[in-house]
Every structure is written in structure tokens, then in C-alpha cells.
Amino acid sequence: MINRRLALASVVALSVAGLAAPASAHARLVSSTPARDAQVASPASMRLTFSERMVPAFSTFEVADSQGRAVPVQVTVSEDGLSMTGTPGRRLAAGLHTVTWRIASSDGHRMTGTYTFTVR
Amino acid sequence: MLEGAVIILRWLQFVGAAGLFGLSLFQLYSPASSEAVGRRGTLVLTASGLIVLASLGGLVSQTAVMAGGLAAALDPTALSMVAFQMGLGQAHLARAALGLAAFSLILAGVRGRLLWWGLAGLGLGVCATFAWSGHAGATEGTLGLPHRLSDAAHVVAAGAWVGALIAFLTLVGRGAGTDRQTLYRALAEFAGVGTLAVIVLTVTGLFNALVLVGPAAAPMALGTAYGGLLAIKLVAFAGMLGLAAANRFQLTPALGRAEDEAATQAAVNRLRRSLMLETALGLIVLGLVAALGTLAPPAALI
Numbered sequence: 001m002i003n004r005r006l007a008l009a010s011v012v013a014l015s016v017a018g019l020a021a022p023a024s025a026h027a028r029l030v031s032s033t034p035a036r037d038a039q040v041a042s043p044a045s046m047r048l049t050f051s052e053r054m055v056p057a058f059s060t061f062e063v064a065d066s067q068g069r070a071v072p073v074q075v076t077v078s079e080d081g082l083s084m085t086g087t088p089g090r091r092l093a094a095g096l097h098t099v100t101w102r103i104a105s106s107d108g109h110r111m112t113g114t115y116t117f118t119v120r
Numbered sequence: 121m122l123e124g125a126v127i128i129l130r131w132l133q134f135v136g137a138a139g140l141f142g143l144s145l146f147q148l149y150s151p152a153s154s155e156a157v158g159r160r161g162t163l164v165l166t167a168s169g170l171i172v173l174a175s176l177g178g179l180v181s182q183t184a185v186m187a188g189g190l191a192a193a194l195d196p197t198a199l200s201m202v203a204f205q206m207g208l209g210q211a212h213l214a215r216a217a218l219g220l221a222a223f224s225l226i227l228a229g230v231r232g233r234l235l236w237w238g239l240a241g242l243g244l245g246v247c248a249t250f251a252w253s254g255h256a257g258a259t260e261g262t263l264g265l266p267h268r269l270s271d272a273a274h275v276v277a278a279g280a281w282v283g284a285l286i287a288f289l290t291l292v293g294r295g296a297g298t299d300r301q302t303l304y305r306a307l308a309e310f311a312g313v314g315t316l317a318v319i320v321l322t323v324t325g326l327f328n329a330l331v332l333v334g335p336a337a338a339p340m341a342l343g344t345a346y347g348g349l350l351a352i353k354l355v356a357f358a359g360m361l362g363l364a365a366a367n368r369f370q371l372t373p374a375l376g377r378a379e380d381e382a383a384t385q386a387a388v389n390r391l392r393r394s395l396m397l398e399t400a401l402g403l404i405v406l407g408l409v410a411a412l413g414t415l416a417p418p419a420a421l422i
Contacts, residue, residue: 027420058186102188104186106207106257107254108413110185
């Protein structure tokens, strides 16, 4: 009798917990160079700055050109953990480029985001 | 799905902590510790094992969330980075180690008050580690240490209360055969511990809410997933308070006044139902807290 009732309580508790499963997104991209929607010459380096410290091992970003092909980028995270800098391995061709970033925070959250900019 | 696993494993760690700490503490302060320890002993052993397994599972699942997948998490470099270089990981490892120590202490044959002091101490440590694997672990600046201390105290008080509820259930269960006078004294004398737990939970809860929600974000908080779950948590907490008050001021005195076997049985039955409901709410609160740990606190959204 006790076991069945407690089992029911456990199911309820887990259901409540399960309903709330979607991930959060509380570190915001504060600024970037090139900025979102900017029109720039091919950048020698790119920088993304966030509102919260990120865990370097799980944080990076990727760049894809207008054809969806990946542009090789060497990414490093700053000392203070608030920004990451990337050096493209080659000149970016003219056209729309998509940046996709993913970071992890020290309390275990994972956040992703994307934006585009255009190379003249 | 990974987020769901994180939440479930967090919940299991909380339940294990409450079992280990709360039940052991109960054996130290309750007059009912004179009753045969049977069920409570089994539960404490189970809780210790649960802490070990759920903490290690939690470590892997949390790494998987950060790394973007289970395969990435099982990479030894990623796992050891989290386990040894992040406060989050260290807290999980410490928890598993403390749980293992508790498990070993019981299997080693230690008995009597020495055992319960040892287990209560280890359980206290397990409860405290949660301050470093939750949101308090990420609070920076001058508020960091106060928040973590407040969070640790919050978990300790919650563990004491939920663990005591589980202990009482073993005493009022059908067929438990608890001596009536002992049961009455155990319930009546829990008032002191219970009141202390509620005071600590309220004070530390308010402080934690101040840091994680804060006055600036309060107006929009209810519109966030975090704020919504927190509101439900507070309602459940209020429910537990109501039931505890009913136990203390109505049901326990009724047990004390019962003059014959029939009245005693009726009083025990009512207490059993009330305690089961209160425990169910407690487990729900732990589930809500497990989920809250994966959501963005309103203060981080503004």
C-alpha cells in the first residue's frame, strides 16, 4: 500500500519534472564582429561576446558560406571566458555567411544560436 | 531527452540525500529510534547506493548536455575535465564518494549511535554539495559564497524534513507494530526539528529567490518557465506546511487522547494518510527543484 502510493507520487513528480524539460538559453550574445546583418569586407578575425562566462572546452562557433560549405575557423576562448575569437583559415568569398555558435555555462547549461552577415 | 535524464538523475540524487541524511538524523533525535530499525536501515543503505549511482549518472548526463551529446560526453577528456576541473563535476564526484563511504560504513557492520552519527555527517556533506552543482554554484562576485551557503542550508533543512517524513512512514505503515506511546512521543517531539527546518527553508528560500529572481526581474518572472515552476513549488510547500500543522495540532493530539484500540487505529490511519500526502508533496517539490536547476533563472534573463 505504501509502496504503491509512493510509486504514484514518484510518477507525478517525474511527470512534472519531465514537462519542464526544454533547455534554457540564458547566456546572451551581447555583441559580435562582424555584427549580425552587417556588410563587411572579409574579416581577418571574428569575435563573439556573451553575457555569461562560458566553459572553453564546450564552446565554439562555425562559419558556413552562402553554399553551406564550412569555412575553417580557429577558435579560442578569452581569459575571462566571456568571448571567443576566431581566425578564418581563408579569405571569405563574397556573399551571405552564417555563424552558428554553441556554448556551455558553468552550471551545466548549453546554449546555441545563429546569425548571418554579408561579405562585400 | 538528455535534459530529461539530467532532471530525473537530479531528482534521484535529492531523494537519496534526503534518505541518507534525514533518516540518519532521525535516528539521532527521535524517541522512535528505540523501535526496531529494520525498514529504516534498509532505506538508508538503498539511499546511499542511490546517491552513488545517480551522482555518477548525473555527472555523465550533465557533461553530455554541455558537450552536445552522450557520445561526446563519454570521451574521457571531456568527462575528466568536467569531473576534476569544474565545480559542477567536483560536486558530483564528492557526492558519489560520500555515498560510497556511507554504503561502506553500513556494510562494514558499524552499529548503534556511532553508525548514525557517521551517516548523518556523510549525509550532511552530500546535501551541502548540491550548492555547487546548482545555480548557486554559478553565482559570481560577492553574492557567490553567501548564496552557496544559503543553498547548502536550504538542502540540509529539506533533507531533514523529507527524511523524517520517510521515517514516520516506516513507523505508521500497516504491520509496523510501532508502540503507540513511542509513536506519539516521536510525532509530538518532532515539532522542534520540524519548526527549525521550516524557518531555515523560509529564510534561505527568500535569500535564494532574491539572488535568482531579484526585484528587477520579479515583475516578469511568472512569465518564465523558471518563475512558473517556482510558483508551483511554493504552493506545494504551503501544502506541506498545512499538513504538518494538521499533524501537529490535530492528528497527533488525537492519537495521544485515544482511549481504546479502535480509536488508536483510527488515529494512526489518519496520520498515515496525512504523512503519505505530505511525503508525496515533498517528492514533488524535489522534482520541481530538479527541473528548476536546468532552467534559466529570471535574474539571468534581464
